[in-house]
Amino acid sequence: MKTKYIDLIDQTFDFPQEEFTLKHNELHFHGIDLMALIETYGAPLKFTYLPKISENINRAKRWFSDAMQEHGYKGRYNYCYCTKSSHFKHVLDEALKNDIHIETSSAFDIDIVENLKVEGKISDETYVLCNGFKRDQYIQNIARLINKGHRNCTVIIDNYEEIDLLSGSIDVPFQIGIRIASEEEPKFEFYTSRLGIGYKNIVPFYNREIKDNPMVTLKMLHFFINTGIRDNAYYWNELLKCMKVYVNLKKVCPSLDSLNIGGGFPIKNSLAFDYDYAYMVDEIIKQIKQTCDEAGVDVPHIFTEFGSFTVGESGGAIYQVLYQKQQNDREKWNMINSSFITTMPDTWAINKRFIMLAVNGWNKEYERVLLGGLTCDSDDYYNSEQHMNAIYLPKFNREKPLYIGFFNTGAYQETIGGFGGLQHCLIPNPKHILIDRNEVGGLTTTVFAEQQTSEQLLSILGYDYQINKVAAEQKQERDNDLIPEIVNTTY
Incomplete structure (x- = not known):
C-alpha cells in the first residue's frame, strides 16, 4: 500500500514540475536546495528568487508578440x-x-x-x-x-x-x-x-x-x-x-x-x-x-x-513544525514557528491559498493536519489546499524536524503585513533572503533583512529599550533571590 508523502503527491499531481523537483527525498525549488538554505539561514525564512521576475516578464512579452504577429x-x-x-x-x-x-x-x-x-x-x-x-x-x-x-x-x-x-x-x-x-x-x-x-x-x-x-x-x-x-x-x-x-x-x-x-x-x-x-x-x-x-x-x-504575475511566483516562505497538538479524535494541529497573520496575511484576510509542500520527509507516511501559527488569535491558521479541503504532510516526529514551504507568495504579503513594522502579538518578521544567479548560472544568496528584534519592535511602541532592559535584569535578580533551592527527590 502506498502511504508515503511522495506517493500522495505523485498520485495527486503531475510531479515533478518545472520549478519543483525532488532530490534525496528533499524538495528543490528552481534548482534551489531548500534544506541547504535552511541549514545556512535557519527557519522561519522568507526568500525572493529574482530570476523568476524577469522570466515572467519575458513570457508575457513573447505571448503578445506572437499573437500580434499571428493576427497582423x-x-x-x-x-x-x-x-x-x-x-x-x-x-x-x-x-x-x-x-x-x-x-x-x-x-x-x-x-x-x-x-x-x-x-x-x-x-x-x-x-x-x-x-x-x-x-x-x-x-x-x-x-x-x-x-x-x-x-x-x-x-x-x-x-x-x-x-x-x-x-x-x-x-x-x-x-x-x-x-x-x-x-x-x-x-x-x-x-x-x-x-x-x-x-x-x-x-x-x-x-x-x-x-x-x-x-x-x-x-x-x-x-x-x-x-x-x-x-x-x-x-x-x-x-x-x-x-x-x-x-x-x-x-x-x-x-x-x-x-x-x-x-x-x-x-x-x-x-x-x-x-x-x-x-x-x-x-x-x-x-x-x-x-x-x-x-x-x-x-x-x-x-x-x-503586478502579481510579475513578482508573485518569485517568493516563498519556509517554516519549521515545532509541535503537534492532538485536540480531539480528528484534529491534529501542527504548530509552526511563526505566524500566518504576520507573514502571509492574505491567507486569513481573503482566504487566499498558496502552493504548500513539505521540504523534507517525503519518504515518511503522511497524515491529515491543520496548521497553526504562534499568535493567540483563533484566525492564525491554514487548513486547506487550493485543490482539496485538507492538508496532508509527512507524519510529525519530534526527533526529526519537519520543514514546510509556501510558494508563490511574492506579491502583496510584505506590504499588507507591514514589513519592518509592528506585527500581531509581536511575532517578528522572519529573515528575508534574496536569491539570484551569477553569470555562469550559479546561485548567489544575500540577506536582505534579518529577523526583527525586540529592540526594533519596542522602539516603534515608544519604549526606551535600554532603560527597560536594565529594569528587567534588576527584576530578574530580585526574583532569583526569592527562589528557594530545589532538591531532587525520588518518590
Whole structure:
C-alpha cells in the first residue's frame, strides 16, 4: 500500500514540475536546495528568487508578440509593472532589466520613480501610468514629475474633478487616460467598481471637459476588472463593452491611441494549476482587432499592468513544525514557528491559498493536519489546499524536524503585513533572503533583512529599550533571590 508523502503527491499531481523537483527525498525549488538554505539561514525564512521576475516578464512579452504577429496587429505592446504588488528596490531593479514601464497607485510611488530616474534605471522615455484616486500630495507629486520634463507620464483619470486639480498644478500640456468603471460580477455586494467613470459617461465627459482643453490630450482608455483575466463569459462581455466605448471615443478623439487592459493574470496557486496564457492573449488581441476592423478605426497600442504575475511566483516562505497538538479524535494541529497573520496575511484576510509542500520527509507516511501559527488569535491558521479541503504532510516526529514551504507568495504579503513594522502579538518578521544567479548560472544568496528584534519592535511602541532592559535584569535578580533551592527527590 502506498502511504508515503511522495506517493500522495505523485498520485495527486503531475510531479515533478518545472520549478519543483525532488532530490534525496528533499524538495528543490528552481534548482534551489531548500534544506541547504535552511541549514545556512535557519527557519522561519522568507526568500525572493529574482530570476523568476524577469522570466515572467519575458513570457508575457513573447505571448503578445506572437499573437500580434499571428493576427497582423499593427499596434505596439508595452509591459508595465504594477508597483503596489511589491515596492522593494530589488524587485524594481530586477523588473527594469527587461525594458518595461511603471504603473503607480499613490503619492509616494512618484518618489520611487524619481529615485529610479536618478539612478538611471528609468528615463524620460519610460511610461509612468498614474492610477488611483488622486488628491493633494499625489497631485503635487505627479505635477512635479511632469513639470520636470517627464512627458511620458500618463495620468489615468478616476473621477470628474481630477482634470481641474491637475491643471491647477501642471504648467505644461499633459497626457491623460480615462479609467472605465467596469461592472462587477453578480456575486459582488455592489454592481459597479468604485474606480473610474461609467461606460455611458465617458464620451460625454470627453466632449465636455477634454475636447477643447489645449493643455490636456487624451491618449488612453483603461479597462480592468477585479476578477482578473479569465476565460469566462463575464470577462469577454466586459471586454466587448470596453471596445465599444473605445471605438466610439476614437471616432471623436483622434489622439486616443492606447488601450490599457490592466493586470489580472493569475499565478500558480496549486500543483494542479491549469491556465492557458498564450490562448488568452491570442483571443484578447483577436477580439480587439476584430472590433476595430469592423468599426473602421486603427487598433490601439496595448498596455498591461501585471503586478502579481510579475513578482508573485518569485517568493516563498519556509517554516519549521515545532509541535503537534492532538485536540480531539480528528484534529491534529501542527504548530509552526511563526505566524500566518504576520507573514502571509492574505491567507486569513481573503482566504487566499498558496502552493504548500513539505521540504523534507517525503519518504515518511503522511497524515491529515491543520496548521497553526504562534499568535493567540483563533484566525492564525491554514487548513486547506487550493485543490482539496485538507492538508496532508509527512507524519510529525519530534526527533526529526519537519520543514514546510509556501510558494508563490511574492506579491502583496510584505506590504499588507507591514514589513519592518509592528506585527500581531509581536511575532517578528522572519529573515528575508534574496536569491539570484551569477553569470555562469550559479546561485548567489544575500540577506536582505534579518529577523526583527525586540529592540526594533519596542522602539516603534515608544519604549526606551535600554532603560527597560536594565529594569528587567534588576527584576530578574530580585526574583532569583526569592527562589528557594530545589532538591531532587525520588518518590
